[in-house]
Amino acid sequence: MSGNPNLSEKSNERDTKEASEVKKEIRLLEREIPEKLLETILEANQYVELQELERRLDSLIVRKRFDLQDSLSRQSKKTRAIRIFIRKTLENQAFQSHEEKNDIQISDLASLSVPSWTIHMEGRLIPGKEEEMKQLDEIPFTTFFKKIAFQIQRSEELYPESNYVEWNKLSNGTNLANELKLKRNGDQNVKINILLYPDEHPERYKLSSAFANLLAIKEGTRPTIVTALWQYIKFHRLQDMEEKRLINCDKGLRNLFETDRLYFPRIPELMNRFLEPVDPIVLSFELNVNEESDNPFEIFDVFVNADDPKQTQTRSFLANVMNQNEIKVLDEKISSFIEAIHYSKSKYDFMRQFSEDPVMFIHRWTESQSKDLEVILDGSETNFAEKKDSKYYQQPWIEESAIHYLNRLNSKKQQEILNASTRK
Known part of the structure; x- marks a missing residue:
């Protein structure tokens, strides 16, 4: 085979x-x-x-x-307040142009500038009782979010640019910033939603309706959910008396997990299908392109559970x-x-x-090589007269034996190093 x-x-x-x-x-x-x-x-x-x-x-x-x-x-975690400022800058909009439409020649159409707008999103932590604003200004507001998404509610056919843009925090935190910008072409008022996904450790999850009704909680971290489920099991005395790791399901657990008995160590894995990501924080506003203002036109206060x-x-x-x-x-x-x-x-x-001492050195060296050869040959007897002849060491099998010997020495040395590192 x-x-x-x-x-x-x-x-x-x-x-x-x-x-x-x-x-x-x-x-x-x-x-x-x-x-x-x-x-x-x-x-x-x-x-x-x-x-x-x-x-x-x-x-x-x-x-x-x-x-x-x-x-x-x-x-422990605590609730932090973040103030979000949203302002706009407009370019080449109708009210910004000083030329009359009738004066535009056909040959000048190619040189016309495209109307556009830019959304500037900035955030600042609101200081607590014992905090100074100067210290908080050094912390980018994006630190508290793992993802920020911009949803532009307009036709994909009329505006081929992406109407959904995401900012995702890198694991090393190199892209943290105190301001995010989004620029798009357009000369019409548009509604925009900004979705904020808090970065929490450990992560919180939203429970399905059936699971939430059973445990009387709507969302929580994995340890919190497992603890709530364990409290439910203890309250209803569902733990098997003989095998403590087995749970005898009542009607609520049976309808949820579709089984009569549960192996408790497997519950964290089984409950995954009843957990969903928590809903993001949604900031909704309308962008007006018919007037311009240097001051923020939208201000939101956002509360997150953060470290x-x-x-x-x-x-x-x-x-x-x-x-x-x-x-x-x-x-x-x-x-x-x-x-x-x-x-x-x-x-x-x-x-x-x-x-x-060349002569003595050669004698000692040949004697050492002879002993090494005996080790390679597993101690078998060799003719000492042949050993003294240089032709004896020029035979084809000598090179192969030397390679095996060196490999054994190398393996022995590696083993000694590994043993030394283990002792440390």
């Missing part, structure tokens, strides 16, 4: 990739300069001092990171600290340099010993 060659190739590729990743991790551990070179290379002592400083910094960073994560878990603004900055800081791609690249370079130093040291020792 023959195997699938494609599966075999994929398996080999996966094994090769895993092996290369393991080798890469092992290389990162080889960052120590040999002790014998510390006195020879003046810069080596500086490198050792830098390593010690790096270890202390790593320890400090890890401890501070745990402190920050602990502070994030302990702080302390400092928490958002803390999360961003922790994400940057955890992202150590640049450090990994530098570690790989250091590892390569250390390997080159080890190789140069071995080469230097070899040449130095050979120059001091």
Whole structure:
């Protein structure tokens, strides 16, 4: 029975990739300069001092990171008020033109400017009792939203430009801003809806009507919903007396989950079909293109359940600290340099010993090679007379045996490194 060659190739590729990743991790551990070179290379002592400083910094960073994560878990959310200002700028509208339509020649039609309008959306946090406006101005209002969508209510045929535009917050927060702009062509009044999707951690969900009626809550986070369901089960005494993880469904649960018994650990997965994203906050207004004003023509106050603004900055800081791609690249370079130093040291020792006493060095080297050969041959007896002849080491099988021997040494060295890293 023959195997699938494609599966075999994929398996080999996966094994090769895993092996290369393991080798890469092992290389990162080889960052120590040999002790014998510390006195020879003046810069080596500086490198050792830098390593010690790096270890202390790593320890400090890890401890501070745990402190920050602990502070994030302990702080509770609070309702924040955001004031949204919406203003407009108009270009080439009818009331802005000073030319008479009758004076326009046919040849000038191509040079006419297209009427357009621009919506400017700005936001500011309303300070609390112990907050200063200056500090809040430094926090972009888009920090509190994961998505902001603009809906322009007009014909798609007359205005081929997209009438639905989204702004989505990037995971690294690089596109946060205190102002969003939307420019479109047009010379007619138009109704616009702005949909605000709050960025909440953990995320809130809206319950389906049947699920909401059962638990008497309309929305909540996953832990809140599971807790409410558990309170319902306890109140109605639906937990099985013998097997505590089984729930005996009453009429309400039976109609909802369509089963007589539930395995409680599976409830978070089963309730997914009854959860929907919460409805966005909708800001509706009409854009009038027949007059222009520098003052905001619409002001909205929006309330969101959000973390302390400092928490958002803390999360961003922790994400940057955890992202150590640049450090990994530098570690790989250091590892390569250390390997080159080890190789140069071995080469230097070899040449130095050979120059001091060439004859004795050759005898010791051939004796060492003979012992290594016996190890390769599993201790089998060899003719010592043949060993002294150089032709003995020029046979075809010698090269293959040497490769096997070096591979064994390499595997042994890798195992020692892995054991050392495990002990740390």
